[in-house]
Amino acid sequence: MWNRDRWQEMFYTLSKNKLRTTLSGFTVAMGIFIFVLLFGFGNGLKNSFEEFFLDDSTNTVWLYPGQTEKPYRGFKAKRRIIFKNGDLTDIQQNFPFFIDYITPRISRGALVKRGKESNNYTIRAVAPGHQYAEKTIITNGRYINEADVQNKTKFATIGRLVEKDLFGNKPSLGEQIDVGGVSFKVVGVFKDEGGDNEERLIYIPYTTRQRLEKSNDRIDQIIVAFRPELGHAGAMALEKKLNSFMRKKHNIAPDDRSGIYVRNVAADLKETQQFASVLQLIVTFVGLGTLLAGIIGISNIMIFVVKERTKELGIRKAIGATPKSVVGMILHESVFITTIAGYAGLLAGVGTLALIGDSLEEFFIINPYISTGTAVGATLILILFGAIAGYIPARRAAKIKPIIALRDE
Numbered sequence: 001m002w003n004r005d006r007w008q009e010m011f012y013t014l015s016k017n018k019l020r021t022t023l024s025g026f027t028v029a030m031g032i033f034i035f036v037l038l039f040g041f042g043n044g045l046k047n048s049f050e051e052f053f054l055d056d057s058t059n060t061v062w063l064y065p066g067q068t069e070k071p072y073r074g075f076k077a078k079r080r081i082i083f084k085n086g087d088l089t090d091i092q093q094n095f096p097f098f099i100d101y102i103t104p105r106i107s108r109g110a111l112v113k114r115g116k117e118s119n120n121y122t123i124r125a126v127a128p129g130h131q132y133a134e135k136t137i138i139t140n141g142r143y144i145n146e147a148d149v150q151n152k153t154k155f156a157t158i159g160r161l162v163e164k165d166l167f168g169n170k171p172s173l174g175e176q177i178d179v180g181g182v183s184f185k186v187v188g189v190f191k192d193e194g195g196d197n198e199e200r201l202i203y204i205p206y207t208t209r210q211r212l213e214k215s216n217d218r219i220d221q222i223i224v225a226f227r228p229e230l231g232h233a234g235a236m237a238l239e240k241k242l243n244s245f246m247r248k249k250h251n252i253a254p255d256d257r258s259g260i261y262v263r264n265v266a267a268d269l270k271e272t273q274q275f276a277s278v279l280q281l282i283v284t285f286v287g288l289g290t291l292l293a294g295i296i297g298i299s300n301i302m303i304f305v306v307k308e309r310t311k312e313l314g315i316r317k318a319i320g321a322t323p324k325s326v327v328g329m330i331l332h333e334s335v336f337i338t339t340i341a342g343y344a345g346l347l348a349g350v351g352t353l354a355l356i357g358d359s360l361e362e363f364f365i366i367n368p369y370i371s372t373g374t375a376v377g378a379t380l381i382l383i384l385f386g387a388i389a390g391y392i393p394a395r396r397a398a399k400i401k402p403i404i405a406l407r408d409e
Contacts, residue, residue, distance in 0.1 A: 029345035031294020036349025038287035042280035044368030072253040101129035104219035110180035114166035125209030141188030157188035159199035235266040299389035306393035323398035334390025
């Protein structure tokens, strides 16, 4: 069936009808090209959401104190809730089987000096577990440790860009920096995948910050990391129990939304992933609609092609051509055009996604891509339906009697 004469005849027919061939191929190529782009953009949106969350640990529950809206147990409304070191101890004692680690965070701004260089930075007072909550990567020295917390040392771990701003190309480890009028020794340098803002932070022991602030034991927020094996269901249960426990401890009404705020990163991540998946499904649906339009386009063109060649097919049948050879001839042409144009559109789409890269990051599309399996699969589907689009009118034409076909004008 796929002999040399058939190929020569097909190329002759295609070259004789260049406009028709070009339109057929363009319809198919655009269908797969747009599908690849849309599917790639869907993956880019998913990457954007994942990057936003995966910069920090996802097995954490964050507790923030607020201001009550309702009176409760003799306490008036508009009462400011204050977290203290005792809250850390109570949480650890009441949830020992859930917790992986726990860390407070106290954030302050300060002018930091080193010689003639100075700049304003955010100073975070934390415990050692904070390194894992933020996925901080130590590049030199060490992070704040438990001994620093116990001894209230004036040690600091600084971001890569802080070191660059204050020390230039000189090493900072072991050197002194002035943090808001207090001298701290640099014991470590870190980097963070979260970007420049995260690398312009300075970490110190939270107990040191409390001592500097008139020896109080207040903390801004509490980060509780649960054991990863708890999974999403366990994380939701822990969030509920922590919320109830802290409300009871601080005398906050159960239905007072402003007294305390709880953020479950695991729950946020799952919701975001679901939202991103829905967006991708919508984009994929639109892409499939584009493919369908391409299939309909090639089908209409093949119907026109068969109609245009009715007399030719009648002559072929009159001189002995079998219905099978007539169908094969048209099917060959249809599959060839669809295959060449389909893979041309595929390569163009994949190449365009590669060129786009991260240039659409401001539109929340990061590194758009389409897997090889999905791209090739979509192209094969288009080729299959292209074959069907050619087969149906070809079969109909093959059944026409030669005398009727020869009368066609």
